[in-house]
Amino acid sequence: xxxxxxxxxxxxxxxxxxxxxxxxxxxxxxxxxxxxxxxxxxxxxxxxxxxxxxxxxxxxxxxxxxxxxxxxxxxxxxxxxxxxxxxxxxxxxxxxxxxxxxxxxxxxxxxxxxxxxxxxxxxxxxxxxxxxxxxxxxxxxxxxxxxxxxxxxxxxxxxxxxxxxxxxxxxxxxxxxxxxxxxxxxxxxxxxxxxxxxxxxxxxxxxxxxxxxxxxxxxxxxxxxxxxxxxxxxxxxxxxxxxxxxxxxxxxxxxxxxxxxxxxxxxxxxxxxxxxxxxxxxxxxxxxxxxxxxxxxxxxxxxxxxxxxxxxxxxxxxxxxxxxxxxxxxxxxxxxxxxxxxxxxxxxxxxxxxxxxxxxxxxxxxxxxxxxxxxxxxxxxxxxxxxxxxxxxxxxxxxxxxxxxxxxxxxxxxxxxxxxxxxxxxxxxxxxxxxxxxxxxxxxxxxxxxxxxxx
Amino acid sequence: xxxxxxxxxxxxxxxxxxxxxxxxxxxxxxxxxxxxxxxxxxxxxxxxxxxxxxxxxxxxxxxxxxxxxxxxxxxxxxxxxxxxxxxxxxxxxxxxxxxxxxxxxxxxxxxxxxxxxxxxxxxxxxxxxxxxxxxxxxxxxxxxxxxxxxxxxxxxx
Numbered sequence: 028x029x030x031x032x033x034x035x036x037x038x039x040x041x042x043x044x045x046x047x048x049x050x051x052x053x054x055x056x057x058x059x060x061x062x063x064x065x066x067x068x069x070x071x072x073x074x075x076x077x078x079x080x081x082x083x084x085x086x087x088x089x090x091x092x093x094x095x096x097x098x099x100x101x102x103x104x105x106x107x108x109x110x111x112x113x114x115x116x117x118x119x120x121x122x123x124x125x126x127x128x129x130x131x132x133x134x135x136x137x138x139x140x141x142x143x144x145x146x147x148x149x150x151x152x153x154x155x156x157x158x159x160x161x162x163x164x165x166x167x168x169x170x171x172x173x174x175x176x177x178x179x180x181x182x183x184x185x186x187x188x189x190x191x192x193x194x195x196x197x198x199x200x201x202x203x204x205x206x207x208x209x210x211x212x213x214x215x216x217x218x219x220x221x222x223x224x225x226x227x228x229x230x231x232x233x234x235x236x237x238x239x240x241x242x243x244x245x246x247x248x249x250x251x252x253x254x255x256x257x258x259x260x261x262x263x264x265x266x267x268x269x270x271x272x273x274x275x276x277x278x279x280x281x282x283x284x285x286x287x288x289x290x291x292x293x294x295x296x297x298x299x300x301x302x303x304x305x306x307x308x309x310x311x312x313x314x315x316x317x318x319x320x321x322x323x324x325x326x327x328x329x330x331x332x333x334x335x336x337x338x339x340x341x342x343x344x345x346x347x348x349x350x351x352x353x354x355x356x357x358x359x360x361x362x363x364x365x366x367x368x369x370x371x372x373x374x375x376x377x378x379x380x381x382x383x384x385x386x387x388x389x390x391x392x393x394x395x396x397x398x399x400x401x402x403x404x405x406x407x408x409x410x411x412x413x414x415x416x417x418x419x420x421x422x423x424x425x426x427x428x429x430x431x432x433x434x435x436x437x438x439x440x441x442x443x444x445x446x447x448x449x450x451x452x453x454x455x456x457x458x459x460x461x462x463x464x465x466x467x468x469x470x471x472x473x474x475x476x477x478x479x480x481x482x
Numbered sequence: 483x484x485x486x487x488x489x490x491x492x493x494x495x496x497x498x499x500x501x502x503x504x505x506x507x508x509x510x511x512x513x514x515x516x517x518x519x520x521x522x523x524x525x526x527x528x529x530x531x532x533x534x535x536x537x538x539x540x541x542x543x544x545x546x547x548x549x550x551x552x553x554x555x556x557x558x559x560x561x562x563x564x565x566x567x568x569x570x571x572x573x574x575x576x577x578x579x580x581x582x583x584x585x586x587x588x589x590x591x592x593x594x595x596x597x598x599x600x601x602x603x604x605x606x607x608x609x610x611x612x613x614x615x616x617x618x619x620x621x622x623x624x625x626x627x628x629x630x631x632x633x634x635x636x637x638x639x
Contacts, residue, residue: 061631061632076571076630076631077571077630077631077632077633078571078630078631079631080631086631091570091603091604092570092571092603092631094604095570095571095572095603095604096571096630098572098603098604099571099572099573099628100628125604
């Protein structure tokens with residue numbers, strides 16, 4: 028086991044990793060920017076080193092400073108959290124060359140899963156179902172048209188380097204395909220420096236179902252069930268749940284096996300997530316693989332009782348997985364609500380500032396992962412997520428009721444502070460959510476009705 | 483206490499050459515310190531002690547010494563001093579090698595381009611420039627000490 032781990036992240040995930048370190052008896056070092064000097068993880072880490080001013084590029088993304096801190100603190104491993112450098116192959120490579128273990132995938136795995144078109148190719152080789160589409164990148168708009176006609180409209184043009192919803196355009200006919208092709212290319216070139224595209228059949232009303240993978244360095248790979256992340260706004264998740272209300276045990280087993288095949292296909296040895304799109308007819312296709320711990324990992328923890336961050340650290344330290352696939356138990360139902368400091372009535376515009384009063388809910392089956400406390404000043408320089416409310420119940424109905432009650436209890440206020448709690452409450456109170464009948468177009472469909480509700 | 487009130491107090495202090503002003507009440511604590519003319523006057527305004535909702539006091543959290551790696555300097559406690567701070571994380575050295583002279587000693591005059599120390603980061607010996615003009619008054623860190631970003635290294639006048 029490692030002696031000391033440096034956490035190259037901030038906010039709630041930094042706190043999460045510090046907690047896992049303490050539970051494992053491992054010392055924690057946190058690097059932080061000047062804007063985070065008063066944050067909770069800085070106070071709880073065993074050691075903390077200021078590495079730069081507020082802008083991420085000069086602090087959390089500045090690997091020279093991070094590695095310098097790792098050197099002066101004499102750490103043996105670095106945990107990158109999610110976002111920032113967690114899927115940066117260069118950073119992983121440099122850590123390895125400094126004999127510091129990068130707690131995550133290998134640089135090669137980051138590269139092979141980071142570029143979507145080659146990742147798809149690898150999945151085809153591994154025997155994992157993929158969305159029908161072009162065989163790799165398309166050379167030009169003419170080729171895109173030929174493929175679109177073969178697949179049948181609607182299709183989606185996607186950037187291979189894309190992410191977070193950028194570089195994609197849906198086309199319902201030849202004319203919109205030409206327009207979409209050029210727009211996606213320009214957007215991707217601007218955002219990622221790479222304008223390469225591929226084409227896929229566009230699945231209407233898909234559900235986004237992802238499987239949690241846990242692997243070790245000895246070739247063992249298991250899955251810990253799915254998470255239904257279909258409640259999204261502009262490709263950003265708002266709420267996740269497990270188990271998915273639409274998966275049958277048979278479908279779960281099939282998708283789980285495909286996820287394990289995908290992870291084995293790239294020799295994966297850490298925690299990761301395989302994302303699928305699930306069609307109305309029950310067909311599922313590989314979408315992408317995320318080679319990091321994810322924001323929504325807690326619902327899987329509540330469902331299975333497995334501490335994923337501890338497992339990730341153990342795996343990185345070379346320990347063998349102690350759980351086999353048949354040992355995995357799914358108990359009850361869990362829901363996560365992401366709470367952002369944003370005003371849902373005003374286009375989700377960010378509302379940072381001082382949180383004068385922060386009173387999280389509690390009770391059986393209620394967990395809050397947050398770095399916020401009363402008096403904490405939310406800095407404007409980073410993403411707006413301030414808390415994750417994770418609720419567990421013996422049934423989906425119990426989990427929904429508990430979640431609604433917890434959101435009612437949750438008090439977050441301060442000058443100018445607004446949160447997304449109102450829209451979460453609204454969704455959880457709706458009949459169509461209660462029946463589990465929703466897909467990725469859900470927020471779009473109900474948004475106007477939400478706006479009509481009074482605050 | 484309104485901003486206009488605070489401004490009026492500041493003007494009064496400058497007019498009568500007062501260096502410190504404190505006022506405390508049930509709901510507020512205000513402390514104004516004034517030093518040399520070219521530095522900002524307002525040093526410290528404490529957070530209001532109560533919150534309108536009759537809730538527990540918002541704790542004023544200090545990172546304290548737990549926030550520094552073992553061996554890093556405790557920052558100078560007088561905020562009025564002008565300091566040269568570490569622009570990178572690493573190990574501080576006063577000279578280029580154990581047997582050469584220190585770059586900057588107390589009493590030395592420096593200008594923005596003067597090299598005042600070395601901070602070693604990832605086996606690279608970075609020469610750190612003063613970026614300021616003045617005379618070195620105090621050296622706040624020890625040779626071979628680990629320093630973080632922003633750590634005060636020298637007091638300069």
